[in-house]
Amino acid sequence: MKIVPPSIQRLIREFNKFPGIGSKTSERFVFHLLKQPRTEIEQLAQTLQDVKVKVHFCKECYTYTEQEVCEICRNPERNRAFLCVVAEPKDVLSIEQTGQFDGRYHVLGGVINHADGIGPEQLRMNELLERVEREHVQEVVIATNPDMEGETTAVYIAKRLEGKPVTVTRIARGLPVGADIEFADEVTLGSAMKARQKIL
Ligand SMILES: [Zn+2]
Structure with missing residues:
Protein backbone atom coordinates (compact mmCIF):
# COMPACT_ATOMS: atom_id res chain seq x y z
CA MET A 1 0.00 0.00 0.00
CA LYS A 2 3.06 2.31 0.36
CA ILE A 3 2.95 3.15 -3.33
CA VAL A 4 -0.56 4.55 -2.86
CA PRO A 5 -0.69 8.22 -1.73
CA PRO A 6 -2.02 8.68 1.83
CA SER A 7 -5.15 10.64 0.79
CA ILE A 8 -6.15 7.78 -1.52
CA GLN A 9 -5.50 5.27 1.24
CA ARG A 10 -7.69 7.26 3.60
CA LEU A 11 -10.61 7.34 1.17
CA ILE A 12 -10.26 3.62 0.47
CA ARG A 13 -10.49 3.01 4.23
CA GLU A 14 -13.63 5.19 4.45
CA PHE A 15 -15.45 3.21 1.74
CA ASN A 16 -14.25 0.01 3.32
CA LYS A 17 -16.36 0.87 6.41
CA PHE A 18 -19.58 0.62 4.36
CA PRO A 19 -21.67 -2.52 4.82
CA GLY A 20 -20.90 -5.14 2.16
CA ILE A 21 -18.02 -3.15 0.63
CA GLY A 22 -14.64 -4.89 0.55
CA SER A 23 -11.20 -3.45 -0.18
CA LYS A 24 -11.36 -4.18 -3.92
CA THR A 25 -14.65 -2.37 -4.37
CA SER A 26 -13.39 0.54 -2.21
CA GLU A 27 -10.37 0.86 -4.48
CA ARG A 28 -12.59 0.87 -7.57
CA PHE A 29 -14.74 3.65 -6.06
CA VAL A 30 -11.72 5.81 -5.30
CA PHE A 31 -10.10 5.38 -8.72
CA HIS A 32 -13.44 6.14 -10.34
CA LEU A 33 -13.73 9.34 -8.28
CA LEU A 34 -10.21 10.42 -9.22
CA LYS A 35 -11.27 10.45 -12.86
CA GLN A 36 -14.26 12.73 -12.26
CA PRO A 37 -14.17 16.51 -12.79
CA ARG A 38 -13.80 18.68 -9.69
CA THR A 39 -17.43 19.93 -9.92
CA GLU A 40 -18.72 16.35 -9.68
CA ILE A 41 -16.70 15.77 -6.52
CA GLU A 42 -17.90 19.02 -4.98
CA GLN A 43 -21.48 18.06 -5.70
CA LEU A 44 -20.93 14.65 -4.12
CA ALA A 45 -19.45 16.24 -1.00
CA GLN A 46 -22.46 18.58 -0.77
CA THR A 47 -24.90 15.66 -1.23
CA LEU A 48 -23.17 13.78 1.56
CA GLN A 49 -23.51 16.75 3.90
CA ASP A 50 -27.15 17.31 2.91
CA VAL A 51 -28.29 13.87 4.01
CA LYS A 52 -26.93 14.53 7.46
CA VAL A 53 -28.04 18.16 7.78
CA LYS A 54 -31.48 18.03 6.10
CA VAL A 55 -32.74 14.59 7.01
CA HIS A 56 -34.33 13.80 10.36
CA PHE A 57 -37.05 11.55 11.75
CA CYS A 58 -40.73 12.10 10.88
CA LYS A 59 -42.37 13.20 14.13
CA GLU A 60 -45.27 10.77 13.59
CA CYS A 61 -43.77 7.54 12.23
CA TYR A 62 -40.01 8.10 12.78
CA THR A 63 -38.92 7.30 9.25
CA TYR A 64 -36.48 9.66 7.50
CA THR A 65 -37.83 12.88 6.02
CA GLU A 66 -36.73 16.42 5.21
CA GLN A 67 -40.07 17.77 6.44
CA GLU A 68 -41.61 17.73 9.89
CA VAL A 69 -43.99 14.96 8.82
ZN1 LIG B 1 -44.12 9.67 8.81
Whole structure:
Protein backbone atom coordinates (compact mmCIF):
# COMPACT_ATOMS: atom_id res chain seq x y z
CA MET A 1 0.00 0.00 0.00
CA LYS A 2 3.06 2.31 0.36
CA ILE A 3 2.95 3.15 -3.33
CA VAL A 4 -0.56 4.55 -2.86
CA PRO A 5 -0.69 8.22 -1.73
CA PRO A 6 -2.02 8.68 1.83
CA SER A 7 -5.15 10.64 0.79
CA ILE A 8 -6.15 7.78 -1.52
CA GLN A 9 -5.50 5.27 1.24
CA ARG A 10 -7.69 7.26 3.60
CA LEU A 11 -10.61 7.34 1.17
CA ILE A 12 -10.26 3.62 0.47
CA ARG A 13 -10.49 3.01 4.23
CA GLU A 14 -13.63 5.19 4.45
CA PHE A 15 -15.45 3.21 1.74
CA ASN A 16 -14.25 0.01 3.32
CA LYS A 17 -16.36 0.87 6.41
CA PHE A 18 -19.58 0.62 4.36
CA PRO A 19 -21.67 -2.52 4.82
CA GLY A 20 -20.90 -5.14 2.16
CA ILE A 21 -18.02 -3.15 0.63
CA GLY A 22 -14.64 -4.89 0.55
CA SER A 23 -11.20 -3.45 -0.18
CA LYS A 24 -11.36 -4.18 -3.92
CA THR A 25 -14.65 -2.37 -4.37
CA SER A 26 -13.39 0.54 -2.21
CA GLU A 27 -10.37 0.86 -4.48
CA ARG A 28 -12.59 0.87 -7.57
CA PHE A 29 -14.74 3.65 -6.06
CA VAL A 30 -11.72 5.81 -5.30
CA PHE A 31 -10.10 5.38 -8.72
CA HIS A 32 -13.44 6.14 -10.34
CA LEU A 33 -13.73 9.34 -8.28
CA LEU A 34 -10.21 10.42 -9.22
CA LYS A 35 -11.27 10.45 -12.86
CA GLN A 36 -14.26 12.73 -12.26
CA PRO A 37 -14.17 16.51 -12.79
CA ARG A 38 -13.80 18.68 -9.69
CA THR A 39 -17.43 19.93 -9.92
CA GLU A 40 -18.72 16.35 -9.68
CA ILE A 41 -16.70 15.77 -6.52
CA GLU A 42 -17.90 19.02 -4.98
CA GLN A 43 -21.48 18.06 -5.70
CA LEU A 44 -20.93 14.65 -4.12
CA ALA A 45 -19.45 16.24 -1.00
CA GLN A 46 -22.46 18.58 -0.77
CA THR A 47 -24.90 15.66 -1.23
CA LEU A 48 -23.17 13.78 1.56
CA GLN A 49 -23.51 16.75 3.90
CA ASP A 50 -27.15 17.31 2.91
CA VAL A 51 -28.29 13.87 4.01
CA LYS A 52 -26.93 14.53 7.46
CA VAL A 53 -28.04 18.16 7.78
CA LYS A 54 -31.48 18.03 6.10
CA VAL A 55 -32.74 14.59 7.01
CA HIS A 56 -34.33 13.80 10.36
CA PHE A 57 -37.05 11.55 11.75
CA CYS A 58 -40.73 12.10 10.88
CA LYS A 59 -42.37 13.20 14.13
CA GLU A 60 -45.27 10.77 13.59
CA CYS A 61 -43.77 7.54 12.23
CA TYR A 62 -40.01 8.10 12.78
CA THR A 63 -38.92 7.30 9.25
CA TYR A 64 -36.48 9.66 7.50
CA THR A 65 -37.83 12.88 6.02
CA GLU A 66 -36.73 16.42 5.21
CA GLN A 67 -40.07 17.77 6.44
CA GLU A 68 -41.61 17.73 9.89
CA VAL A 69 -43.99 14.96 8.82
CA CYS A 70 -43.12 12.53 6.01
CA GLU A 71 -44.86 12.08 2.64
CA ILE A 72 -46.64 8.89 3.75
CA CYS A 73 -48.01 10.32 7.01
CA ARG A 74 -49.23 13.42 5.16
CA ASN A 75 -51.00 11.44 2.42
CA PRO A 76 -54.78 11.56 3.14
CA GLU A 77 -55.28 8.45 1.01
CA ARG A 78 -53.30 6.22 3.34
CA ASN A 79 -55.41 4.06 5.64
CA ARG A 80 -54.94 5.49 9.13
CA ALA A 81 -56.48 2.44 10.81
CA PHE A 82 -53.72 0.19 9.49
CA LEU A 83 -50.25 0.47 11.03
CA CYS A 84 -47.16 -1.46 9.97
CA VAL A 85 -44.39 -1.76 12.56
CA VAL A 86 -40.83 -2.03 11.19
CA ALA A 87 -37.39 -1.95 12.76
CA GLU A 88 -35.62 0.56 10.50
CA PRO A 89 -36.46 3.34 8.01
CA LYS A 90 -34.99 1.24 5.17
CA ASP A 91 -37.74 -1.37 5.79
CA VAL A 92 -40.39 1.27 4.99
CA LEU A 93 -38.84 1.62 1.55
CA SER A 94 -38.77 -2.17 1.01
CA ILE A 95 -42.47 -2.53 1.89
CA GLU A 96 -43.48 0.52 -0.15
CA GLN A 97 -41.83 -1.08 -3.18
CA THR A 98 -44.14 -4.12 -2.91
CA GLY A 99 -47.20 -1.87 -3.44
CA GLN A 100 -49.15 -4.20 -1.11
CA PHE A 101 -49.63 -1.90 1.83
CA ASP A 102 -51.79 1.24 1.97
CA GLY A 103 -51.57 1.99 5.69
CA ARG A 104 -48.97 3.92 7.61
CA TYR A 105 -45.76 2.93 9.39
CA HIS A 106 -44.16 3.02 12.79
CA VAL A 107 -40.36 2.72 12.88
CA LEU A 108 -39.08 1.25 16.14
CA GLY A 109 -35.45 2.21 15.57
CA GLY A 110 -34.19 -1.36 16.04
CA VAL A 111 -35.31 -4.63 17.59
CA ILE A 112 -35.05 -6.14 21.05
CA ASN A 113 -31.60 -7.68 21.29
CA HIS A 114 -30.62 -8.77 24.78
CA ALA A 115 -27.07 -9.73 23.72
CA ASP A 116 -26.47 -6.14 22.57
CA GLY A 117 -28.27 -4.67 25.59
CA ILE A 118 -31.18 -3.32 23.54
CA GLY A 119 -34.42 -3.58 25.48
CA PRO A 120 -37.89 -2.18 24.67
CA GLU A 121 -37.01 1.07 26.47
CA GLN A 122 -34.34 1.80 23.85
CA LEU A 123 -36.96 1.51 21.08
CA ARG A 124 -40.00 3.64 20.18
CA MET A 125 -42.31 1.22 21.93
CA ASN A 126 -44.24 3.67 24.14
CA GLU A 127 -44.70 5.92 21.11
CA LEU A 128 -46.23 2.93 19.31
CA LEU A 129 -48.68 2.19 22.11
CA GLU A 130 -49.67 5.85 22.32
CA ARG A 131 -50.24 6.00 18.56
CA VAL A 132 -52.40 2.89 18.53
CA GLU A 133 -54.71 4.53 21.07
CA ARG A 134 -54.60 8.09 19.81
CA GLU A 135 -55.08 7.23 16.14
CA HIS A 136 -57.67 4.49 16.78
CA VAL A 137 -55.60 1.95 14.88
CA GLN A 138 -57.57 -1.21 14.04
CA GLU A 139 -54.76 -3.43 12.81
CA VAL A 140 -51.08 -3.50 13.66
CA VAL A 141 -49.02 -5.66 11.29
CA ILE A 142 -45.56 -6.44 12.62
CA ALA A 143 -42.97 -6.59 9.84
CA THR A 144 -39.75 -7.19 11.74
CA ASN A 145 -37.24 -9.68 10.28
CA PRO A 146 -38.09 -13.39 10.74
CA ASP A 147 -35.05 -14.01 12.96
CA MET A 148 -34.79 -14.43 16.72
CA GLU A 149 -34.65 -10.71 17.56
CA GLY A 150 -37.46 -9.90 15.13
CA GLU A 151 -39.65 -12.64 16.62
CA THR A 152 -38.90 -11.56 20.21
CA THR A 153 -39.86 -8.01 19.30
CA ALA A 154 -43.10 -9.17 17.62
CA VAL A 155 -44.09 -11.24 20.66
CA TYR A 156 -43.32 -8.31 22.98
CA ILE A 157 -45.49 -5.92 20.94
CA ALA A 158 -48.35 -8.45 20.81
CA LYS A 159 -48.21 -8.82 24.60
CA ARG A 160 -48.22 -5.07 25.15
CA LEU A 161 -51.29 -4.71 22.90
CA GLU A 162 -53.17 -7.56 24.54
CA GLY A 163 -56.65 -6.57 25.69
CA LYS A 164 -56.70 -3.47 23.49
CA PRO A 165 -59.31 -3.15 20.70
CA VAL A 166 -56.77 -3.86 17.94
CA THR A 167 -55.93 -6.84 15.75
CA VAL A 168 -52.24 -7.75 15.72
CA THR A 169 -50.86 -9.57 12.68
CA ARG A 170 -47.40 -10.73 11.65
CA ILE A 171 -46.18 -10.83 8.04
CA ALA A 172 -46.31 -14.41 6.73
CA ARG A 173 -43.31 -16.68 6.40
CA GLY A 174 -42.85 -16.42 2.69
CA LEU A 175 -39.51 -15.14 3.90
CA PRO A 176 -36.86 -17.69 4.84
CA VAL A 177 -35.88 -17.80 8.51
CA GLY A 178 -32.90 -15.56 9.12
CA ALA A 179 -33.66 -13.48 6.04
CA ASP A 180 -33.50 -9.72 5.98
CA ILE A 181 -36.55 -7.70 4.93
CA GLU A 182 -34.18 -5.38 3.15
CA PHE A 183 -32.92 -8.08 0.80
CA ALA A 184 -36.23 -9.83 0.10
CA ASP A 185 -37.45 -9.43 -3.45
CA GLU A 186 -40.67 -7.47 -3.98
CA VAL A 187 -42.77 -10.54 -4.86
CA THR A 188 -41.76 -12.52 -1.75
CA LEU A 189 -42.18 -9.55 0.56
CA GLY A 190 -45.44 -8.56 -1.17
CA SER A 191 -46.94 -12.02 -0.71
CA ALA A 192 -45.73 -12.12 2.88
CA MET A 193 -47.63 -8.88 3.49
CA LYS A 194 -50.82 -10.21 1.83
CA ALA A 195 -50.68 -13.49 3.76
CA ARG A 196 -50.03 -11.86 7.14
CA GLN A 197 -51.27 -13.88 10.09
CA LYS A 198 -53.26 -12.91 13.14
CA ILE A 199 -51.19 -13.33 16.28
CA LEU A 200 -53.47 -11.59 18.76
ZN1 LIG B 1 -44.12 9.67 8.81
